Amino acid sequence: MKPVLLLDGYIDTPTELGVPPYISATVRYIAYVLDYYGLDYEYVPVCTWRRLAHSGELKSVFPAKQYGIVIIVGGTTVPGRYLSAYPVDAKELKKIARYFRNNTKIAVGPLAVASDRGKKFVSGVSTEDWDYVVWGDVEEFFFNFFRDLTYYRPGFYECETDFSILDKVLERANTDFTRLHPFYPHVIAEIETARGCDKRPSCIYCENSIKPRKVEFRSIESVRRELELLRGGLAAIRFGKQANILAYGGEDVGKAVYRPNPDAVSKLYEAAHDLKFEVIHSDNANPLTFKLFPAEAVKALEAIATYNTPYDTLALGIEDVSEKVVKMCNLKVGKEDALKVVAMIQEHGKGKIYAGINVLLGLPFQTTESLNELLDFLKELTQYKVRRINIRQVQVVKGSVLARLVEAKRLKIAKLKKNVIHSFRERVRKEIDLVLIKKVFPAGTIFDAVVEKETKEGSFARFLGSYPPVIFIPQKGLGFLAKVRVEIVDHTPRALVGKVVELL
Numbered sequence: 001m002k003p004v005l006l007l008d009g010y011i012d013t014p015t016e017l018g019v020p021p022y023i024s025a026t027v028r029y030i031a032y033v034l035d036y037y038g039l040d041y042e043y044v045p046v047c048t049w050r051r052l053a054h055s056g057e058l059k060s061v062f063p064a065k066q067y068g069i070v071i072i073v074g075g076t077t078v079p080g081r082y083l084s085a086y087p088v089d090a091k092e093l094k095k096i097a098r099y100f101r102n103n104t105k106i107a108v109g110p111l112a113v114a115s116d117r118g119k120k121f122v123s124g125v126s127t128e129d130w131d132y133v134v135w136g137d138v139e140e141f142f143f144n145f146f147r148d149l150t151y152y153r154p155g156f157y158e159c160e161t162d163f164s165i166l167d168k169v170l171e172r173a174n175t176d177f178t179r180l181h182p183f184y185p186h187v188i189a190e191i192e193t194a195r196g197c198d199k200r201p202s203c204i205y206c207e208n209s210i211k212p213r214k215v216e217f218r219s220i221e222s223v224r225r226e227l228e229l230l231r232g233g234l235a236a237i238r239f240g241k242q243a244n245i246l247a248y249g250g251e252d253v254g255k256a257v258y259r260p261n262p263d264a265v266s267k268l269y270e271a272a273h274d275l276k277f278e279v280i281h282s283d284n285a286n287p288l289t290f291k292l293f294p295a296e297a298v299k300a301l302e303a304i305a306t307y308n309t310p311y312d313t314l315a316l317g318i319e320d321v322s323e324k325v326v327k328m329c330n331l332k333v334g335k336e337d338a339l340k341v342v343a344m345i346q347e348h349g350k351g352k353i354y355a356g357i358n359v360l361l362g363l364p365f366q367t368t369e370s371l372n373e374l375l376d377f378l379k380e381l382t383q384y385k386v387r388r389i390n391i392r393q394v395q396v397v398k399g400s401v402l403a404r405l406v407e408a409k410r411l412k413i414a415k416l417k418k419n420v421i422h423s424f425r426e427r428v429r430k431e432i433d434l435v436l437i438k439k440v441f442p443a444g445t446i447f448d449a450v451v452e453k454e455t456k457e458g459s460f461a462r463f464l465g466s467y468p469p470v471i472f473i474p475q476k477g478l479g480f481l482a483k484v485r486v487e488i489v490d491h492t493p494r495a496l497v498g499k500v501v502e503l504l
């Protein structure tokens, strides 16, 4: 009997991605705790679980009575568009809970607060189906739980801790389980560098906004230790589990964001470079850091560009540019500053980093007119090489100022008419996305990609990294996970068309 089954149901949040080809930090941290206590466990990705459920082999491969404790990690707070693998959904969670009805069951990750697939919002898992529901810095829960099984009573736990437990368990950690990831060896690990967000005051829709948590930076030694372990099997990482990569190791000098520490950022990326990772990418960066500390931010950017690999993206939470919305929602920067930041990234990113723009719809005070203003701003971006525009719908997150004000009926989520939103999205797609994708990946561009899906029409591939575009290859039979060198021959607003120039 194995004591633990660790089911990876894939996480997708703005600061952590664990949907293949990604592997989340959360699932890895639980595995490290299990290693720390020398516990025998089996890692199973939900793709494998689904395949066995479909073929009727679940009972023979994973008989419920074989395990003492079942842990599932998963859920999304902001659902994305998935190419082949997708996070566990509420129906599946119910079935899994039923399958393991006699086991101790622990549900972990955003599914503790929300589980979402596609457009339909599904409320979080309940402690009726799961003995323990855990959210936050989960290594704390598991560290205590496996030290003393009576430490916690069944229930909901939200954890917040510094990096000391992670550092302790990393001493005995093993990453061999990543070989069972369905995309292995074409897997990219999301790396955590900080907890908490340096921006004050917080954006009103953020869960940080009522009680901002203390900012903690992970030490270089801790990052390096985990990178060394991962390098045993994986070749791609993204410094993505943080609110603002430019703040790494920075200092609170009493401004709205931390003053960057370019040396610390440099050491972070250098550590990955020294270990010869083939993909070293990034995710969130706060545009306000560029505005308030331009010299230090540019130095940090140049440090990233020295050690990262091509087609890296810094995702900027611009959200909206109307003066009123920016002010009332505590957003980061206005229109002029946002354009300056994009220009700075283009100028100092050494041709390896692009800006990515996040937009939020439904923010209080947004109107049809403000959307027109936003559209004008996005059109101005077409003079730059911008990787992509991501349009999301605002969510009223528990613990946010927005949730409190909406509840008290003091603020309203903007009720934008469906046709207004639809026309906004369409215009972005047709008038902006196509121009941008052609600028970043012009016809004739050649790079390596991995086939993730095959259909009757052909194959769909992506490169490993931050915000990879889908590449349609009108060629069948390349095989799932085939590595190919492709040349770009055509574009659609959200995807590329490529031809294989070499099978790798």
Ligand code: SF4
Pocket (backbone or CB within 6 Å): 197, 198, 199, 201, 202, 203, 206, 207, 208, 243, 286, 317
């Ligand atoms: S920048 Fe704003 S939205 Fe992002 S983590 Fe910080 S407070 Fe939250």
